[in-house]
Amino acid sequence: METIFTISLLMMVVASILISYRFVKGPSIxxxxxxxxxxxxxxxxxxxxxxxxxxxxxxxxxxxxxxxIAFLGTLAFAYYLINQSKP
Structure with a gap:
């Protein structure tokens, strides 16, 4: 069972690296x-x-x-984007 957790953790770390690439190279905000x-x-x-x-x-x-905290941050940023687009 410990091996399954270790493999899952390694897969999540690899996914984090790929997500970091999208965060750096993202074409839009x-x-x-x-x-x-x-x-x-x-x-x-x-x-x-x-x-x-x-x-x-x-x-x-x-x-x-x-x-x-992540959910509230997402809501705050979405509120900012909505209010920024209004004239």
């Missing part, structure tokens, strides 16, 4: 925002996998807090 959201949710998945691997319940609390 919306692409970069999407990549940043995906990166934060990928980090939440990595924390959850590591919490399951190490059997540490405190890390799940950190993942929940990070997901709330």
């Amino acid at each position: 919306v692409d970069r925002l999407t990549a940043l959201d995906l990166m934060s949710y990928n980090l939440i998945a990595i924390i959850a996998l590591y919490a399951a691997l190490s059997e540490d319940t405190l890390l799940i609390d950190a993942a929940v807090v990070l997901s709330l």
Whole structure:
């Protein structure tokens, strides 16, 4: 079972590297925002996998807090984009 968690963690790290590429090379601000959201949710998945691997319940609390912050950041940025496009 530990091998499955390790392989999953490695796959999530590779996905984070690919997401980072899209964040840097994104042609528009919306692409970069999407990549940043995906990166934060990928980090939440990595924390959850590591919490399951190490059997540490405190890390799940950190993942929940990070997901709330990421969601609020997405809402704030979407509000900014909507208000910026209005004359």
